[in-house]
Amino acid sequence: VQLEESGGGPIQEGGYVSLACVASGGTFGPSVMAWFRQAPGKEREVVASIVWSGGRHDYADSVKGRFSISRSGSNNILYLQMNSLKPDDSAVYYCNTPDRKFQWGQGTQVTVYS
Numbered sequence: 001v002q003l004e005e006s007g008g009g010p011i012q013e014g015g016y017v018s019l020a021c022v023a024s025g026g027t028f029g030p031s032v033m034a035w036f037r038q039a040p041g042k043e044r045e046v047v048a049s050i051v052w053s054g055g056r057h058d059y060a061d062s063v064k065g066r067f068s069i070s071r072s073g074s075n076n077i078l079y080l081q082m083n084s085l086k087p088d089d090s091a092v093y094y095c096n097t098p099d100r101k102f103q104w105g106q107g108t109q110v111t112v113y114s
Contacts, residue, residue: 001026001102003095008108015085019108021078021095028076034098035069035080037091038107048080049098062088085112 007019019035034049047060048069057069068081078095092107 001028003102003105005093005095005105005108008093008110010111010113011085013085013087013112013114015112016081016083017085017110019080019082019093019110021080021105023076023078023095023102030097030101032098033071033078033095035067035078036094036096037089037110038094039088039091042091044094046098047093050078082110085110087112087114 001023002025003021003023005019005021007017011017030052032049032051034046036044037047038044047063048067049058050069050071052071052073059067066084070079090110090112092109094104094107096102096104
């Protein structure tokens with residue numbers, strides 16, 4: 001399975017952006033998918049996860065109320081709507097299962113400027 005993230009870019013503080021992750025090839029049918037982010041000098045962390053069959057969403061405290069994860073099961077696409085962005089949200093964003101089952105994609109850079 002290949003994962004390809006897109007949608008990042010430079011965004012002004014307080015703005016919004018929507019990320020997408022397309023899974024292709026192989027057998028894709030995870031129980032849970034997640035969005036991760038990694039800022040320079042920091043470890044990769046989970047910011048949001050979703051049960052793929054639909055239902056439960058979970059969010060890191062730092063993004064709760066501002067980010068929203070969703071998916072298109074039929075198209076194998078994972079989304080992350082990011083609102084009220086802060087400079088601390090600047091990072092490379094990746095998708096994967098919480099246990100990092102698939103090979104990492106290249107990620108998409110989100111840079112929030114004041």
